[in-house]
Each structure stands twice: as structure tokens, then as C-alpha cells.
Amino acid sequence: MHLSEGILSLPILAGGGVVAVLGTAVGLKRLDYDHIIGTAMLSSAFFVASLIHVPLGPASIHLVLNGLIGILLGWASVPAIGIALLLQAFLFGYGGLTVLGVNIVIMAAPAVLVSLLFGRMIKKPGKQQMLGAFLAGATAILLSTILLALAMIGTDSSFIDTARLLLIAQLPLMLIEGTITMFVLSFLARVQPELLHLNSAPTP
Amino acid sequence: MISEPFAIGDSLLHRADPAVKITGALLLTLIIAVSSSLATPVAGLVLGLMLAAGARLPLGPLYKRLLAVNLFILLLWITLPLTGGGEAITPLGPLDLSSRGIELALLITFKTNGIVLILTALTATSSILEIGHSLERLHxxxxxxxxxxxxxxxxxxxxxxxxxxxxxxxxxxxxxxxxxxxxxxxxxxxxxxxxxxxxxxxxxxxxxxxRGFQGHFPLLALQATRPADLLLLLFFLACGTGLALLPVFW
Missing domain, CATH: 1.10.287 (Helix Hairpins)
Incomplete structure (x- = not known):
């Protein structure tokens, strides 16, 4: 879910760029050299997730998983998502250099927010963990779509109907992302719980 | 599979310093992205086509890339002309075609395609490894x-x-x-x-x-800015100035 080049206006592009740089700086500061490997791994997982298409009725929809990245990485998800988006721009031509900042904000701000909101729920095992993971996955998509819509409407008010259409189209993705994030989390918690603490525990 | 179909080649742009290419790409795409008149994006598209031809980009992957980008543009062409507001040009059944919506969609189409072409010709012609190193040289x-x-x-x-x-x-x-x-x-x-x-x-x-990894991925070929690269940078600066000033004269 990102915007291509040439759509947004200067104030939105500049605002997104400034917020993205600040967020990346905070994320990098909190990321020490020992955790770069784990972060890079999740950054490429975020990239690969966008290539996974899950069926939805007669069509299919590709995953975003920024909620999952958020709860696994916290603040470090800003540089992780930023790098994945930069690579997508270079390798596929999706998005570009001028909208990179806005796209980072659209994807990473919800990731950080859900890690702050639901992080504690997810650390506890059991039903609460499942609920927290579902909410994190679904909320991240909802917030991303809202940010995307706001960026478009802030550029030109005639985008309002296009933005509304996008918002409605993303609603099923919200449920799917929530469900898949929940299953990924419950699987990780059972099989290799250390992955849930990538960002807090020192790597042995 | 993830591949870099444009990175291999021996055109002038393939051999140029990636740091110069990235600087040029950022400058040119920024000027095109923020312009509000149609002249700059049209010129940008022409420049993009010239750069793509100059880099001798393989056409198959290039078409695929442009197609993917234009899917979203298609959505805009479906919604904007009907909902864009502004003057109604001609009634289309129960709906009105809006002049402002069409103008906006046209502007975005030129901008997006021009920028993708420039970005592909300038950044995809280096491997990610080379780009990483030149980004470090750009501090x-x-x-x-x-x-x-x-x-x-x-x-x-x-x-x-x-x-x-x-x-x-x-x-x-x-x-x-x-x-x-x-x-x-x-x-x-x-x-x-x-x-x-x-x-x-x-x-x-x-x-x-x-094996002694200390946080650096060494490159086999040493990167440096040669005099020819400075000429290329001057060329990008001239193009950028031209693009930025175009709406004043036209």
C-alpha cells in the first residue's frame, strides 16, 4: 500500500520527508549493531510479504504485515520499513525517491503506534496475546489507509472520492491482516518465542 | 524471483558514478513531482524517454514496470474525471465530466511515467551493492x-x-x-x-x-567520481534548471 510518484503536493512530500527522517533517526539510535541482522531479516520479510497474494473471494490481495513488523521491532520498524520501501523503489519502481518519506510515514507510523498500544498485551501468553496480535495487524492497516487517504486529500480535495474508494477496498485487508498476524504470532510464541523479544533481549 | 534486470549493461549511464546518478535522479524527480504546470512533466517524460533510450534499458522489464505503475493511474482516470469538481465540460449520462479532474489526472499521468523512467534509467542501472556504497559516500x-x-x-x-x-x-x-x-x-x-x-x-x-566481517561489504571495483561524472552532474543540473524554468517561458 504505497503511493507512486507524481501524485502528492510539495507540502505533503516535505512534511512526510521530515517526519520520516526524524523517525528513522530515532529508530537507528535505538538499534544497536547486534540487532541489525534480526532487523534486516524482518525488513526483507516485509519486502517479501508484499509479494504474497492471499485469496479473497474471486480476487487476491497482497499482504502488508506492517503491524507484525511493528510489534516485533518497535521503533526499529521505521528504518526497517524505510529500507524495504527504498529497495522496492530501486528494484521494482514502486514508489520513488520523492514520495519515500510519505510512504515511510504511511507504513511505519502505524507500526510504531501498534507496538506502543498492543505491545504489552502481546508479551502475555494466552488469549490476550491472540487478541492483541489481531488488533495490532488490523489497526496498522486501518491507520495506514487513513494516513494514505489524508495525504491524498491534503494534496487536492478532488481526491476525496478516490480516497474513499481506497478506504473501502482496504477494509477486507484489515481483517485478513489481523487474522494472519494473529496466526504468525501464536506460531512464533509456541515455536521460537525469542523472536518476540528481538528488540529487547540481547542476542546470545 | 527478485532480480535486477536493468543493472547489467555498458552504456554511458551504467558506467557513471552511482552517487552522481542518485543525486541527479533526486533533483530531477523532485522538480517534476512538485511542478503544478503541465509543461515540466511533459518535458520530464521526454527526458525520461531519452535517458531510458540512452541507458539502452531492456524493453520487456521496462514495459512491465510501467504497466504496474499505470494500474493506479487507471484508477485515477476512472474516478477523477467524474468526481474532480470544477467546471463540467460535457454531461455523460447522469454524470458530468469535470475539467479539473481531467487536468489533474493528465498531470499525474505525465509526472508518474516521467519520474519512473528517470528513476529506472538512473538508479536501476547500478546494482544495490553499488548504490549502498555510493549512499555512504553521500554521508x-x-x-x-x-x-x-x-x-x-x-x-x-x-x-x-x-x-x-x-x-x-x-x-x-x-x-x-x-x-x-x-x-x-x-x-x-x-x-x-x-x-x-x-x-x-x-x-x-x-x-x-x-571471516573478519567488520561492518563493510567490500566492492571489487573502486568507486570514484571521475571528470566525466562531473560533466554528467552538470548535465543533470542544466536539465533541472531547464525543467524548473520551463513554465515561466511556456
Whole structure:
């Protein structure tokens, strides 16, 4: 879910760029050299997730998983998502250099927010963990779509109907992302719980 | 599979310093992206076509890339002319075609395609490894570059692990449809991919440390800005000035 080049206006592009740089700086500061490997791994997982298409009725929809990245990485998800988006721009031509900042904000701000909101729920095992993971996955998509819509409407008010259409189209993705994030989390918690603490525990 | 179809070649742009190309790409795409008159994006598209021709980009992958980008543009062409507001030009059944909506959609179409062409001709003609190194020469933080190069290193790995699990699921007659079973299977597939990739990336990292990895991925060819690259930079600056001043004269 990102915007291509040439759509947004200067104030939105500049605002997104400034917020993205600040967020990346905070994320990098909190990321020490020992955790770069784990972060890079999740950054490429975020990239690969966008290539996974899950069926939805007669069509299919590709995953975003920024909620999952958020709860696994916290603040470090800003540089992780930023790098994945930069690579997508270079390798596929999706998005570009001028909208990179806005796209980072659209994807990473919800990731950080859900890690702050639901992080504690997810650390506890059991039903609460499942609920927290579902909410994190679904909320991240909802917030991303809202940010995307706001960026478009802030550029030109005639985008309002296009933005509304996008918002409605993303609603099923919200449920799917929530469900898949929940299953990924419950699987990780059972099989290799250390992955849930990538960002807090020192790597042995 | 993740590949870099444009990175191999021996055109002038392939041989140029990636740091100069990235600077030029950022400058030119920024000027095109923020322009509000139609003249700059049209000129930008022409420049993009010239650069793409100059870099002798393979046409197949280029068409594919442009097609993917233009899908979203298509959505804009479906919605904007009907909902764009402004003057109604001609009634279309119960709806009005709006002049402002069409103008906006036209502007975006030129901007997007021009920018994608310029970006492809200038940045996709270097490998990610070269781009990482030149970003470091452009004084981006070392941690970020390390993250970029390591992420790129793991991309193929993670995709491979995912495809392997996907194949083994297919061998066990997993077929997808819209139900909880499918989503649960995908969830476990992704979880398992993460675990395997994590273990594998840790092993690779340890092997790299044992062989003296100190946070730098060395390049075989030394990067440097040559006089020809300075000429290229001047060319980009001239193009940028031209693009920025075009609406004043036209």
C-alpha cells in the first residue's frame, strides 16, 4: 500500500520527508549493531510479504504485515520499513525517491503506534496475546489507509472520492491482516518465542 | 524471483558514478513531482524517454514496470474525471465530466511515467551493492547502509525459504480459498519462514564474523567520481534548471 510518484503536493512530500527522517533517526539510535541482522531479516520479510497474494473471494490481495513488523521491532520498524520501501523503489519502481518519506510515514507510523498500544498485551501468553496480535495487524492497516487517504486529500480535495474508494477496498485487508498476524504470532510464541523479544533481549 | 534486470549493461549511464546518478535522479524527480504546470512533466517524460533510450534499458522489464505503475493511474482516470469538481465540460449520462479532474489526472499521468523512467534509467542501472556504497559516500548513516545491504543480502534467502515451504505445502495438497484454514496456513507459513530465515541469517552472520566481517561489504571495483561524472552532474543540473524554468517561458 504505497503511493507512486507524481501524485502528492510539495507540502505533503516535505512534511512526510521530515517526519520520516526524524523517525528513522530515532529508530537507528535505538538499534544497536547486534540487532541489525534480526532487523534486516524482518525488513526483507516485509519486502517479501508484499509479494504474497492471499485469496479473497474471486480476487487476491497482497499482504502488508506492517503491524507484525511493528510489534516485533518497535521503533526499529521505521528504518526497517524505510529500507524495504527504498529497495522496492530501486528494484521494482514502486514508489520513488520523492514520495519515500510519505510512504515511510504511511507504513511505519502505524507500526510504531501498534507496538506502543498492543505491545504489552502481546508479551502475555494466552488469549490476550491472540487478541492483541489481531488488533495490532488490523489497526496498522486501518491507520495506514487513513494516513494514505489524508495525504491524498491534503494534496487536492478532488481526491476525496478516490480516497474513499481506497478506504473501502482496504477494509477486507484489515481483517485478513489481523487474522494472519494473529496466526504468525501464536506460531512464533509456541515455536521460537525469542523472536518476540528481538528488540529487547540481547542476542546470545 | 527478485532480480535486477536493468543493472547489467555498458552504456554511458551504467558506467557513471552511482552517487552522481542518485543525486541527479533526486533533483530531477523532485522538480517534476512538485511542478503544478503541465509543461515540466511533459518535458520530464521526454527526458525520461531519452535517458531510458540512452541507458539502452531492456524493453520487456521496462514495459512491465510501467504497466504496474499505470494500474493506479487507471484508477485515477476512472474516478477523477467524474468526481474532480470544477467546471463540467460535457454531461455523460447522469454524470458530468469535470475539467479539473481531467487536468489533474493528465498531470499525474505525465509526472508518474516521467519520474519512473528517470528513476529506472538512473538508479536501476547500478546494482544495490553499488548504490549502498555510493549512499555512504553521500554521508548517509553507516548503520542505515549496513541495514540496507544486509536486507538486500537476505531478500533472496527469505524468498527462497518461503517458496520452499510453499512448495512443500502444495505437495501436501494445500489449495487456497477464502477461509480460515487458508489464512491459518499462510500465518504458519510466514511464521516458519521467519524462524528459518532468522536461524539461517544468524548462522551466516556468525560465519561472516569468523571471516573478519567488520561492518563493510567490500566492492571489487573502486568507486570514484571521475571528470566525466562531473560533466554528467552538470548535465543533470542544466536539465533541472531547464525543467524548473520551463513554465515561466511556456
Amino acid at each position: 548517509l548513516p553507516h548503520k542505515l547502509i549496513l541495514l540496507l545491504l544486509t536486507t538486500y543480502r537476505y531478500l533472496g534467502l527469505i524468498e527462497q525459504e518461503y517458496q520452499r515451504l510453499r512448495r512443500s505445502a502444495a505437495l501436501r495438497c494445500f489449495s487456497t480459498s477464502t477461509n480460515l484454514h487458508t489464512y491459518r496456513t499462510y500465518g504458519y507459513l510466514i511464521g516458519m519462514t521467519l524462524i528459518r530465515s532468522y536461524d539461517r541469517s544468524r548462522r551466516i552472520h556468525k560465519a561472516m564474523l569468523m
